[in-house]
Amino acid sequence: MEDLQKLRTEVTNAFKLSGFTIRKEASTFVAERISSLSTQERQKTIDKLIVHLLHQCLSQPVLEKEHVEIAYKECSTLGLEDAETVFNVIDAFSIPKLCYDIERKKFTKDVSICNNLFPDAKWKAQFLIDRYMIIWQRTVRNKLFTQDVLPSVDDDKRFQLRKIEVLLSSSSRIDEVIVLGLLTQLTEGKFYLEDPTGSVILDMSETRYHSGLFTECGFVLAEGYYDDKTLHVMGLVLPPSETRVTSLPYFGSLNTFGGKSKSLLKNSLSLLKIEKDNQDGIIIFLSDVWLDNLKVLDKLKILLSGYNEFPPIAIIVMGEFLSCPYGSEHSNQLKTALTNFGELVHPFSNLRASCKFIFVPGRGDPATANILPRPPIPNSITKEIRDKLGDSVIFTTNPCRIQYCTQELVLIRQDLVTKICRNSIHFPEKGDIPDHLTKTLLSQCTLSPLSLGVQPVYWKHSEALSLYPMPDLIVVADHFQPYTRSYQDCKVVNPGSFPRTEFSFKVYVPASRTVEDSQIPNDDI
Template sequence: MSLKSHITNVFKMHGLAIRSDGAKYLCELLEPLPKDEHEEWIEKVVEAVQKLPINSTMISKDAIHKAAQDVSASENDDMENLLQIIDIFKVPKLMYHIERRKFMLAPTVARNLHGDAPDKATLFRDRYTMVYQRTCNHELFRRPAVGANEDKRFGLMKVEFLLGSSSRQDDVVVLGLLTQLVEGQHHLEDDTGAVTLNLTNSKFHTGLFTQNCFVLVEGWYEDGVLHANAVGLPPPETPNSTRALLGNVNYFGGQGNVCAKNVLKLQQAEQENQESMFVVMSDVWLDKIKVMEKLRTLFTGYAQFPPTAFIFCGNFLSACHGSQQAADVRQALSALGDLIAEFPDLQTNSKFIFVPGPSDPGPSNIFPRPPLPKYVTDGIRRKVSNAEFVSNPCRLLYCTQEIVIFRENIVAKMCRNCVYFPNNSDDIPAHFAKTMICQAHLAPLPLHVLPVYWGLDHCLALHPTPDLIITADKGDAFTTVQNQCIVMNPYLQPSGQPNWR
């Protein structure tokens, strides 16, 4: 088979049709390269084409030229800075493409901070679509192939089908949003309608079932009411499966146009830097003398072996200082800068990352929240060149490792808004982690409990599941693993005093 025919077939396998001049142009680019590398480069060009804002599946020569430039640029990315701090407001958005039956990167457009009314509906619709498609891809819900063994599988029903039924429906399984459209009465809502939900005799599986989270309900329907026998969270999708479906695209954000997991140079760098460390602290009260003393001890201990980064999560003051809050935080951070300057090796070789807390200066606590204002940080910036002030939540990419940091008392809020609280309350971290991973979102809560900018809700999405989620919650420490993801919380004593040991 000729190279041109092979290129045409590869594009067809991805649901695309390449024009003759485009295939000929790509052949000219590939001919100088070794034949054993042709397949790899063709796949990279296809992935780059899928990221372009094209309106048709017919690919022109100009689109191939632009995709080839993007692939070339991604291969020449600077590898010296292995730690990328990603601007959360520039994180790519994934949207489900009905024709291609896969999630794809949405075109990059300027998004208003305060969205319009349709943006609120889009917020819930996008959340539902993401969870629904993940559930449909699960082996228990996936349609069997022709001639395959008929194992026990479940079929998802839409609310619209139930509402149109005049007779009793048994063995019903519905995926929907758990909500209260009428006070005191639960409903299950999807993209086709809402049905009254009876939870009287239902059995809940593991997880924190909060208002406005998506649940799988198994039961029977009669007279306009869905009677639940069992309620569970939608199944998670393994990160490798999600990435395979997405293709080699940069869904996480940061430099480059391809997924960092597939960059050989980053994989090699990760193997060479297995001793790298991140030091994470939450509620670093810089106005407390004891905290500053313990920070000096901490820096002294790491002075000879600088970690990759120190991550400081707010609040940065032990109490609210009213109108003096911004000035006091500025002074406290400047004092921290003086302390860091006493350790030149740390100052040179480590990053100092600051994540704002709920009481720190800045706009209202609507997420995603921007970094601390420049007025507050300019003092420490002059003293510590490696100081980085990030948004909340924020994303870090170290080699191929995807890290998400969220400073919010999210565990307590989810527990307070539970429809059903687990019996084994000693294992709340596992319930919490499972809920967050299965919902593919940092904040599966009503918007009045945890406000989110409607047009920027995708910044809090967890699809695919990252490698590490740090929830700097004002509670006890925990570390748990769910769906190949480590979910952790830095330690705080019950009194709220940091444990500086």
């Protein structure tokens, strides 16, 4: 008994040195588990527990017994853990909400549960403030703005980022101003820059625009001078994006992507081995798959028969699933079309056994308003195909996320090129649109850098559109021509419209992280 008490004191002191306050039940639990170990092994176990708990970004430094139990289990488990999944489809309404703690300079998870699609009005501003905080903390530590740069970096390469309240409090001219804010029209025809501290009117008559697409309700860095209560903008640039490697230290092992696991599966060595060993594994992306079109069904049959011998990991089928609106009969027509697709797949036993068919709805698919994120197609419409194909078919939200081993994929069916270009305040004079779009999405940390009037969003579920930290692959299914772009270790892909591009699609190879262009040959004579 005395030995256990002494050991408990040793555990308490060790955790105290690392900034934790450990409850009596928790310290007793640790003491009991390490009592049979040698002195050296005890210290190793305690150190491992402390490191694991530090990476969890706990909101309070007080350790309860359940915290220590989970940490001990995760530290002592070998091989593939219960929470580790090789393939997981994560719907938009279960994405974790992350909040930035300014004092600790870390992200923490918001544990409050919200199933309300229409919360209090304060959330309309709050989701934009949250997005501002993500972009702001990423910008201030960029090498162009950081204050603790190395002596070798020249002072003229370092800029000072100001808040709008600093400008508003000044009665004299301020030169060399750089402000991060939301580009908006508070009064019609007049652009303002807004941040949580205030708003300032912009004079953009002499503005020089850098690369990217600048939309109302997008965050920008405005460079110029402040005079007579007006910010005269000489240059407008998108906030700098950040690679995943740079972002991860601010999250620790916190699961930022979603799914059942408490820790980030990207760090799993077991899953990485499975990923590397499966050299032939592929994921197929098709968009605008019109299941009421006989030509499309014929081409799909060729695709299924071609892959039946070596089934892919998944075939992602994205909407719209009907070639035209059918009015009041739309749901019934879709139900029939999905049932026919189920009968088309059923003879291919290898595909049914080893491949997942994932359906992501488009704007014209039933049965919800044009607000992101969109829920999956209702069960009443999909019952027959689910009965036919069982667990191999999954109907999910738009957007959605897919975790395959250590890789993170974000999918959305949306005509982003048209929407963003149409609502840009300045169209780029050079460079191609996919390059500009890729840079815009990753710098804005969202799939929808548009005003709510152009693209409505459920305020309390805006994290479903988040692109921070960067995923490995973003699939934007768009009517625009197919493209593949790489930017800061992230790939952005558009498979294009399946019937409008002569039945072309994209194939992703996770083992090599490459994207291949594929097409079903045209056999018409």
